[in-house]
Amino acid sequence: MALSHPVISFGGSKIAVDVPHLAFVTAIVAWCIWFCRDAWLAQADVENLIMIVPAAIAAGILYVFVAGSCFSVVGHTDNFEARRSLDRGVGVKIAGTMALLAALVIAGPLIGFDIASFVYILATLLLLGERRIAALLLIPALFCIVVIYCFDTILPIPLPLFFAAGGAP
Amino acid sequence: MINMTALLDAVHLLGSSWQPWLVVVPGILIGLIVHAVPGLTTSMALSICLPLIPYMDFLQALIFMTAMYAGALFGVAIPAVLLNVPGSAAAVGTTFDGFPMAQAGRHNEALGLALAASCAGQAAAYLLLLCLAEPIAAFAIKLGPPEMLVVSVWGLTLIARLRGRHLARGLLAGVFGLLLGTVGLSARGAPRGTFDIDLLLDGIPIVPAIVGLFAAAELFNLVGRDYVVDDLTRRSVNAGRILAGMRDTFRYPGTLLRGALLGTGLGLLPGGHAIANLLSYSEARRAAKDPEKFGTGDPRGIIAAESANASSEGGSMATLLALGIPTGGATAVMLVAFSMHNITGGPAFMREHTDIVYAVILSSLAQVVFLAVLGFGFIFVAGFVVKVRLRALVPTVLALAVIGSFALSQNMAGPITLAAFAVIGWLMQRFDYPVAATVVGLLLGRLTEGALLRTYQMSGGEIEFMLTRPIALGMLVLLVLSIILPYLRLSRSGLVARP
Numbered sequence: 001m002a003l004s005h006p007v008i009s010f011g012g013s014k015i016a017v018d019v020p021h022l023a024f025v026t027a028i029v030a031w032c033i034w035f036c037r038d039a040w041l042a043q044a045d046v047e048n049l050i051m052i053v054p055a056a057i058a059a060g061i062l063y064v065f066v067a068g069s070c071f072s073v074v075g076h077t078d079n080f081e082a083r084r085s086l087d088r089g090v091g092v093k094i095a096g097t098m099a100l101l102a103a104l105v106i107a108g109p110l111i112g113f114d115i116a117s118f119v120y121i122l123a124t125l126l127l128l129g130e131r132r133i134a135a136l137l138l139i140p141a142l143f144c145i146v147v148i149y150c151f152d153t154i155l156p157i158p159l160p161l162f163f164a165a166g167g168a169p
Numbered sequence: 170m171i172n173m174t175a176l177l178d179a180v181h182l183l184g185s186s187w188q189p190w191l192v193v194v195p196g197i198l199i200g201l202i203v204h205a206v207p208g209l210t211t212s213m214a215l216s217i218c219l220p221l222i223p224y225m226d227f228l229q230a231l232i233f234m235t236a237m238y239a240g241a242l243f244g245v246a247i248p249a250v251l252l253n254v255p256g257s258a259a260a261v262g263t264t265f266d267g268f269p270m271a272q273a274g275r276h277n278e279a280l281g282l283a284l285a286a287s288c289a290g291q292a293a294a295y296l297l298l299l300c301l302a303e304p305i306a307a308f309a310i311k312l313g314p315p316e317m318l319v320v321s322v323w324g325l326t327l328i329a330r331l332r333g334r335h336l337a338r339g340l341l342a343g344v345f346g347l348l349l350g351t352v353g354l355s356a357r358g359a360p361r362g363t364f365d366i367d368l369l370l371d372g373i374p375i376v377p378a379i380v381g382l383f384a385a386a387e388l389f390n391l392v393g394r395d396y397v398v399d400d401l402t403r404r405s406v407n408a409g410r411i412l413a414g415m416r417d418t419f420r421y422p423g424t425l426l427r428g429a430l431l432g433t434g435l436g437l438l439p440g441g442h443a444i445a446n447l448l449s450y451s452e453a454r455r456a457a458k459d460p461e462k463f464g465t466g467d468p469r470g471i472i473a474a475e476s477a478n479a480s481s482e483g484g485s486m487a488t489l490l491a492l493g494i495p496t497g498g499a500t501a502v503m504l505v506a507f508s509m510h511n512i513t514g515g516p517a518f519m520r521e522h523t524d525i526v527y528a529v530i531l532s533s534l535a536q537v538v539f540l541a542v543l544g545f546g547f548i549f550v551a552g553f554v555v556k557v558r559l560r561a562l563v564p565t566v567l568a569l570a571v572i573g574s575f576a577l578s579q580n581m582a583g584p585i586t587l588a589a590f591a592v593i594g595w596l597m598q599r600f601d602y603p604v605a606a607t608v609v610g611l612l613l614g615r616l617t618e619g620a621l622l623r624t625y626q627m628s629g630g631e632i633e634f635m636l637t638r639p640i641a642l643g644m645l646v647l648l649v650l651s652i653i654l655p656y657l658r659l660s661r662s663g664l665v666a667r668p
Contacts, residue, residue, distance in 0.1 A: 021600045028341070032348050035362040039351075043359035050625060051618040052351055052361070059344045065337035090393035097392055097563065098592060101385070104571055105584040113575070117568045124564035128392065135561070143565055151572055159572065 007074055014074040022070040025063065032059035096127045112162030114144050171300060172523050179527035182228060189532065192225065192233035193539050200240020201547050204257070205248055211241040211257070212498030219505060227510040228525055232532045234503050235486065239291055239536050241499075242479050243544050246283040250471075251276060251397065251554045252566060254384035257376055258612050259481075262446035262474030264383060265605060269466035274398045276555055277407050280548040281414020282471045284541065286425060289418065290476035292537045293429035294436070294483025299530045302519070305437065305487045312438055314623035315634075315641040320435065321617035323648050324444045327451040328606045338602045346607035349373055350614015356622055368582035377574035377587040378611060382604050384570060385587060386594030388563045397562075398555050406552035411545065417468055424453050424469045428476030435477070436484020439496045440616050447609060449477030486533075490526050491519050 005016040036056035039048060086094070104120040121140035130136055152159045183189055203214040214237055222230045245260035250267035263283060270279035298305065328343030329336075352362040353372030363369040391397065398404045418425065428449040435441035435448060453473035454463040463470050485496045493514030495501035507514055512522075519526060554562065574583030597604050628634030635642055 024596055024600050025341070028345055032345060035348055035352070039355070039359070039361040042361055043355060043357060045357075046625070047357055047622055048355045048359055048361070050621055051614075052348065055344050055347050059341060059348070062337050062341040062344065066335075066341055069335070069337070087393065093392045094389050094595075097389055097567075098595075100564075101567055101571070101591065102588050104568065105581075105588045108571065108575065108584065109581060113572055117572070121564040121568055124567075125560060128560035128563065130560050139561055139565065143568060147569060148572065151576060159575070 015071050016074050018070040018072075022067060025066045025070070029059050029063040032056050093127060097124060100124050100127065109160045112160050114148050115162045117148060118144050172527075175523035176527050178524035179531055182524060182528045183531060183535075188226075189229050189232050189528075192229055193236045193532070193536055194543065196233045196236025197240035197536065197539055197543050198547075200237040200242075201244040201247075201543065204241040204244030205547075205551060211238055212502050214241060215499055215502040219502065219509075222506045222509050227512060228528055230506050230510065231503075231525070231529050232536075234506060235482070235529060235533050236536050236539070238482055238499055238503075239479070239533065239540055240543070242291075242482055243284060243287040243475075243540060244547075245478075246287065246471075246475055247280065247548060247551045248384075250279045250283060251551065252384060252562075253387040254566065254570070255379055258379065258443040259446055259478045260474075261379065261383075261605070261608055261612070262450035263471055263478070265450060265464050265474070266467050266470030268387070269464070270468075270471070271397060271555065273466050274400055274404070275410075275466065276398065276552060277405075277410035278414035278417065278468070279466075279471060280552060281411040281416075282418050282468050283475045284411075284544045284548060285415035285418035286428070286472040286475035287479040287544070288537045288541045289425055290429045290432055290479035291482060291540070292534060293426065293476075294433040294480035295530050295533045295537075297430075297433055298483045298487050299527070299534075302487060302491060302526065302530070305433075305484075305491070308437070311640060313638075314620045314627060315638045316644060317438055317440075318617070318620035318624045319641050319644040319648060320438065320441065320444070320448070321613050321620050323644075324448055324451070324609065324613045325617065326648070326652060327447055327609050334601060338600075339606050342597065342602045342604070343606040343610045346610020346612075347614045347617070348610075349378070349607070350375075350611045350616075351618050353615075356619065368578075368580055372615060373611070374574070374578045374583050374586045375611060376577055377570075377583040378590045379608055380570050380574065381587040381590030382594035382597075382608055382611075385567060385591030386598055386604065388567060389591065389595045390598065391559050392563060394559055396555065396557075396559060404555050406549060406555070408545075408549060411548060411552075414468075415541075415545075418472055421469050421472050423456075424472045425476050427452060427456070428473045429480040432477030432480030433484040433487075436481030436486075436496065437488050438484075439494075442478070442481035442485055442497050444612060444616070445477040445481040446474040447612070449473040483533075486529070489514055490529070491515070493518065 005018055008015050008017060033056055036049075036052050039052045042048065100120055100123055104116055107116040107119075110116075118140040121143055122136055125136055125139060148159065148161065152161060199214055199218065200211070204211065215234055218233070218237065221233075225233060242259065245255065245257050246263050246267065248254040249260040249263040250271050253264050253268040255261045255264050267279050267283065270276065325343070325347075328340065328346075348362075350372070352369060354360055354370050360370060396404060431449045431452065432442075432445040435445040450463075450470055450473045453469050454460045457463065457469065485500045488494050488496050489500045489503060491514075493504070493507075495504050504514065512518065570587060571584045574587045575581070577583050578586075594604050597607065624634075635645070
């Protein structure tokens with residue numbers, strides 16, 4: 001299914017705008033410009049800016065071309081069409097996988113990677129359609145036993161774990 | 170070139186006892202297993218094994234460490250091919266064609282290609298080292314920041330070649346990566362782009378960022394599918410097809426040799442081993458008559474990246490043995506092993522212990538055979554990943570990557586970077602930006618800035634300074650020719666697109 005784009009009128013022509021892409025490229029280039037400014041404020045000398053300033057200028061110039069491609073006369077939006085809208089079910093699964101990954105990253109060091117990984121794998125399995133009880137319990141349990149305790153044994157620093165630490169890390 | 174007396178002594182050292190050989194198999198296996206886990210590095214594996222070093226004699230310790238190094242350099246290719254997870258910077262180039270081959274059900278051939286190219290690259294590098302150890306060391310000492318700058322710029326030209334369908338998006342992705350690569354403290358201690366977060370003072374953790382951009386983003390895309398390989402009939406792990414892939418490697422001797430030479434040369438330079446695979450890939454693509462096939466599952470892409478990656482070990486060992494200088498994390502840990510035996514690498518070591526140097530080289534050549542056999546068995550086991558349902562694979566690989574990135578950075582910076590770059594990578598793919606260009610920029614950002622800064626300081630801003638650096642000048646000419654010649658070739662054959 002093709003994406004639909006907002007349309008604006010400009011000089012009598014109807015222009016379609018690829019808003020998500022425009023927002024993405026603007027965010028990237030805004031970060032590049034902000035980074036250049038931050039580096040400049042930190043130390044305004046050649047040694048510090050020898051590569052950052054030329055690269056940020058290049059980003060600004062490239063933005064003109066990329067942002068320009070986000071506008072197209074209605075009926076000539078071929079360059080937009082390569083990106084199709086996600087199937088709703090798949091979109092929900094991707095967003096859910098991202099959210100669960102973020103939860104694992106935050107919760108791992110707080111409650112221990114053993115508990116967090118178990119819950120994360122179990123939840124992701126459920127989200128992605130696994131319904132067999134044996135698989136739901138065995139896969140996270142095997143992961144925790146084999147991987148986490150191998151890591152804990154070989155790593156030079158202790159991995160935050162709930163059980164090995166005898167309680168919360 | 171070869172000191173025959175020392176060579177015979179080395180043969181005697183290796184042949185008179187089976188003890189030095191005892192450590193080869195465990196070393197290669199540890200390297201293979203550790204590096205097949207995203208986030209774990211060669212230097213980490215070597216560090217973990219350091220407590221064993223005092224219990225070995227010096228030659229045995231060196232053979233153990235080179236075996237682990239060799240295993241690790243191939244080990245990274247396995248997740249790169251099967252899951253698009255480059256466990257380290259050294260495997261980024263392998264993903265470009267390795268994963269498309271896996272998705273097309275040609276994972277057996279892709280892994281076979283990677284193994285054979287890795288073995289051949291290592292053999293070529295050590296043969297070169299055997300014949301030219303001393304001249305190579307003398308050459309290495311002449312390489313400085315200007316030469317490294319040219320190498321970095323050479324690497325950056327890859328961004329233009331990885332541009333994908335849209336030139337401006339490709340270049341912007343590369344520039345974005347370059348700037349990301351310079352986040353952190355500047356050479357003079359100014360914090361840049363750190364948001365006042367101490368964890369970012371050392372810069373963005375590279376490996377978690379790469380794993381996030383490539384692997385996690387790709388895994389999000391696989392969420393709606395059942396298996397990495399859709400077609401059931403292509404999901405098999407087949408020894409015959411792995412062997413066919415290994416045989417296919419030798420159908421491209423030019424790509425193999427170019428990769429091995431580039432890898433050995435770049436391995437001599439600090440940080441060079443990390444970009445050897447990318448430069449070799451770039452050069453293979455440039456030299457090809459059909460460069461558009463690269464990135465779609467072309468065997469030459471895997472051969473170029475893997476042969477350079479494996480041969481960079483030989484270059485790194487040359488610098489370590491002959492100059493006593495580590496060129497990366499792994500050789501830095503090896504230097505610690507030297508000190509545990511009260512031995513200092515460098516010209517005096519080369520002069521006084523030539524027999525040991527030759528013994529290490531000869532054992533590394535023998536390790537190629539061990540690697541071929543053990544690597545074959547290992548990929549036979551690892552290949553079964555394609556039979557695992559993605560709904561089980563996605564959460565376990567992501568959880569493994571998060572824990573691996575925590576282990577690598579030893580703080581929250583790794584996992585947070587991984588998660589953030591996973592989302593950025595997915596968005597980039599969605600909007601048709603080449604993620605690989607950002608990775609190249611990220612890898613080369615700090616390296617290029619450092620080389621540019623030191624060259625600027627050495628030259629005082631005078632461009633004529635480059636005239637006093639014949640090696641840099643020669644490399645610069647080669648770089649310019651490598652950019653111009655393909656266009657000249659195309660324009661002669663009338664293939665250049667007209668506006």
